[in-house]
Amino acid sequence: MVTNRKFRSAGPPPPATTLVLDNGADTIKAGFVAGGKASEPRIIPNCIARDRHKKLYVGSELERCRDFGEIAFRRPVEKGFIVNWEAQREIWDREFFDDTAPQECDPSETRLILAEQPNSLPALQTHCDQMVFEEFGFASYYRGIGPSFNAYQDVQAVFRTPREPDTPVEIPAEVILLIDSGYSHTTVTPILQGRPLHQAIRRLDVGGKLLTNYLTRLLSIRHFDMRNETYIVNEMKEAVCYVSLDFKGDLEKSWKGTRGERREDYVNGAGVAKDYVLPDSHTRFHGIVREYEPGASSRARKGAVVSTEDVLTLRNERFAVPELLFNPSDIGMRQPGLADLVMQSLSVLPIGLWPGLLANIVVVGGNAKLDNFIQRLQMELLERVPDECVVRVARPADPITSTWQGAANFAMHEHVEQLAVTKREYEEYGAGWVARKFAAGLGVSS
Amino acid sequence: MNNFGVIEIASTTTKSTPGWAYVPDTGPTLPAALQPTNRKRAARNQPALSLSDLSAREETRIRKELEALDRDNPRDLSIPIPPKPGGSGRAQNKHTSNVRKILQSQKTFANHLDDYQAMLALAETNPAAAAAMNAALAKPSTPTTATAKSASPAPTQSPSAAGGSKRSAAAAKRAAAKEKQEQEKERKRPAKQQPPKPDPSPSTQDSPAPPAQPPVQNDGATAADVEMPDAPPATGTNTSTTTTTTTPPATAPQPQPQPQTYPRESLILPPYQKPPPRPHTGDNDPLLVSYVPPFPTDDELRALMTAPPLSYLEARAKWGDGGGEEARYPPRTFCAVCGYWGRVKCMRCGTRCCALDCLTLHGEECVGRFGG
Ligand SMILES: [Zn+2]
Ligand SMILES: [Zn+2]
Numbered sequence: 001m002v003t004n005r006k007f008r009s010a011g012p013p014p015p016a017t018t019l020v021l022d023n024g025a026d027t028i029k030a031g032f033v034a035g036g037k038a039s040e041p042r043i044i045p046n047c048i049a050r051d052r053h054k055k056l057y058v059g060s061e062l063e064r065c066r067d068f069g070e071i072a073f074r075r076p077v078e079k080g081f082i083v084n085w086e087a088q089r090e091i092w093d094r095e096f097f098d099d100t101a102p103q104e105c106d107p108s109e110t111r112l113i114l115a116e117q118p119n120s121l122p123a124l125q126t127h128c129d130q131m132v133f134e135e136f137g138f139a140s141y142y143r144g145i146g147p148s149f150n151a152y153q154d155v156q157a158v159f160r161t162p163r164e165p166d167t168p169v170e171i172p173a174e175v176i177l178l179i180d181s182g183y184s185h186t187t188v189t190p191i192l193q194g195r196p197l198h199q200a201i202r203r204l205d206v207g208g209k210l211l212t213n214y215l216t217r218l219l220s221i222r223h224f225d226m227r228n229e230t231y232i233v234n235e236m237k238e239a240v241c242y243v244s245l246d247f248k249g250d251l252e253k254s255w256k257g258t259r260g261e262r263r264e265d266y267v268n269g270a271g272v273a274k275d276y277v278l279p280d281s282h283t284r285f286h287g288i289v290r291e292y293e294p295g296a297s298s299r300a301r302k303g304a305v306v307s308t309e310d311v312l313t314l315r316n317e318r319f320a321v322p323e324l325l326f327n328p329s330d331i332g333m334r335q336p337g338l339a340d341l342v343m344q345s346l347s348v349l350p351i352g353l354w355p356g357l358l359a360n361i362v363v364v365g366g367n368a369k370l371d372n373f374i375q376r377l378q379m380e381l382l383e384r385v386p387d388e389c390v391v392r393v394a395r396p397a398d399p400i401t402s403t404w405q406g407a408a409n410f411a412m413h414e415h416v417e418q419l420a421v422t423k424r425e426y427e428e429y430g431a432g433w434v435a436r437k438f439a440a441g442l443g444v445s446s
Numbered sequence: 447m448n449n450f451g452v453i454e455i456a457s458t459t460t461k462s463t464p465g466w467a468y469v470p471d472t473g474p475t476l477p478a479a480l481q482p483t484n485r486k487r488a489a490r491n492q493p494a495l496s497l498s499d500l501s502a503r504e505e506t507r508i509r510k511e512l513e514a515l516d517r518d519n520p521r522d523l524s525i526p527i528p529p530k531p532g533g534s535g536r537a538q539n540k541h542t543s544n545v546r547k548i549l550q551s552q553k554t555f556a557n558h559l560d561d562y563q564a565m566l567a568l569a570e571t572n573p574a575a576a577a578a579m580n581a582a583l584a585k586p587s588t589p590t591t592a593t594a595k596s597a598s599p600a601p602t603q604s605p606s607a608a609g610g611s612k613r614s615a616a617a618a619k620r621a622a623a624k625e626k627q628e629q630e631k632e633r634k635r636p637a638k639q640q641p642p643k644p645d646p647s648p649s650t651q652d653s654p655a656p657p658a659q660p661p662v663q664n665d666g667a668t669a670a671d672v673e674m675p676d677a678p679p680a681t682g683t684n685t686s687t688t689t690t691t692t693t694p695p696a697t698a699p700q701p702q703p704q705p706q707t708y709p710r711e712s713l714i715l716p717p718y719q720k721p722p723p724r725p726h727t728g729d730n731d732p733l734l735v736s737y738v739p740p741f742p743t744d745d746e747l748r749a750l751m752t753a754p755p756l757s758y759l760e761a762r763a764k765w766g767d768g769g770g771e772e773a774r775y776p777p778r779t780f781c782a783v784c785g786y787w788g789r790v791k792c793m794r795c796g797t798r799c800c801a802l803d804c805l806t807l808h809g810e811e812c813v814g815r816f817g818g
Binding site for chain 1: 512746762763
């Protein structure tokens, strides 16, 4: 990996340690870069949780929770942006700054690289900058949009592009179209040489939270009332949901049929139906996926067999939920699906850039882990672009930490020296100057 | 259809605001809080709305459902910050007034968004008032103002992005409005008895004080960028080679790269470096020639790469924007009971069902819910 270190000639040297934070709505990805090396990031729940016994858990303390029944969350990040600093500060204190913090550091000797979502509100950005310098007192700081950091990776390795052994890895990547599908929403960001093309960034307000809530609603209509079981439903979503490559076909396979009829596909499951054993809060704290066993759940419910298990049979819920990423109008949202989102983004760019962007689509964020996500997007894009266009969609090995990995590489790249501001600069020039400098980004030298 | 004599009128301004907030008057309202209004977009979207056959009642139902799907918890609750477990925390130095205010704020994202939209709306009609409000929100001039030219390695932002697309025009207009605010503040500054020397401490720009000015440095850069003309791209060295093209890099097996037709002159995206593919007998077959779109010039690229960010609502994708018709597909309807296609409608409430089984099931509920 190329790690250029060029320091600006003037001024004190930058801090030796960098704390890299991808501060997501659901989880914080956190780790250090020092001496040209990046540590493994920790994934920290970004919440204060309260279980049904009124016990409170802050951030990574949630590991100690066993019974997630009826657990409720307070989240400092809303719509992808840090809104509640009272809660965020508490979590950061306990994870990074307190004496006993698992990743303790001294901000006055540390640089902070913070990933934020695109298109934030200026007031929230200012709050963030003020907290970083005036409350935590970091020595140096850069706040940049998460998608751009993903360019600071070996993107061609993600696509498994054949390469001569002696070819240098290009960092940042020349051209990528970065899709970030997280807890709050899904964004499309075209990026050239690490510079986001701001005018073409588009957002779809469908994210993991909405998918989980939708699954909760479907289950509550069709099976049990799961409305207070967000955590359990979310686990279920991650375990059983998939993106359909044949929505009509899968829907047929999961339909019982008309009046009293029971179609064969419905009876035998047709590969779509799965059984899910719910946690019982005594012996089993996490759900279990099982192959569909015809009649298992209904027998259990009728008490025909002695069973302590609550079993749900999931059918079209498995794919109708992630379908919202591709057809938000299924629940009445007036937004285009993901493939059209990409086309809307491209539509404001010169056509000459399309081939490069379409051939280098990288998907990150938790939703990228849904089975067939990549394939479905590629399929739908091929329907929308000229025949001779190459469409390549890929996800990195770990789509959840990808933004963090990129930001860590960025922290070792010469670009960081161009962009970071020091506490002194903040004190001298003010928050407005810092905000404008971050917004201006790298620019293009000519 | 029996609507029980009540038609709910959908409304967007439903948030409860701790303390106060400016609420934008956005004219005709769109039905969903999840589908917030931007007046220009909203105007463009009107035809799509009128084509929609949803009644106000169904609109309301959908809005409520979408709001519910947007929640973090099923019900309102306040979870307190637990006391630190006996540990000594980070040395609690005294908070600056900025920090104190931020920590005490109970505003939600929706509150902040309302504030911001109101400020933008005001900036279009009444820059002076907007400037005052802007200051009241303790918000520095927004990053979309392309003023970060002075000092620092931060590059200039070119507002001439994309040759006057509606969006960039709007951004420029907004930026111009902001510039007026800046000027306004400049004028007010002496009246507010600010110390003549630049504020060394950011805490003094608390609340109504204007944000600190960009520093002037001795490298000849100027901080006085009050006007927002369509500035020529920054110190362009490459402006003469306006026909510069190159093959898109890293596009795997892309349309036949033909280096000789692609001058390697782009300084922004390096040209295709690898040797051309082996000649093929079909290379000159007119039926097999693929069309390679012209690559943008370096000027175009520079404009794109330095254009300012869009606002939160501008970035939100909507039906009807380029690349898609209003709704690319007619909305699909599903059975409210089992999730299969919704092929029949409940006569009483209009809910969709797949067939008689589910309709019967729904009917029991439908009766139960409304007492006949
Ligand atoms: Zn049905
Ligand atoms: Zn009904």
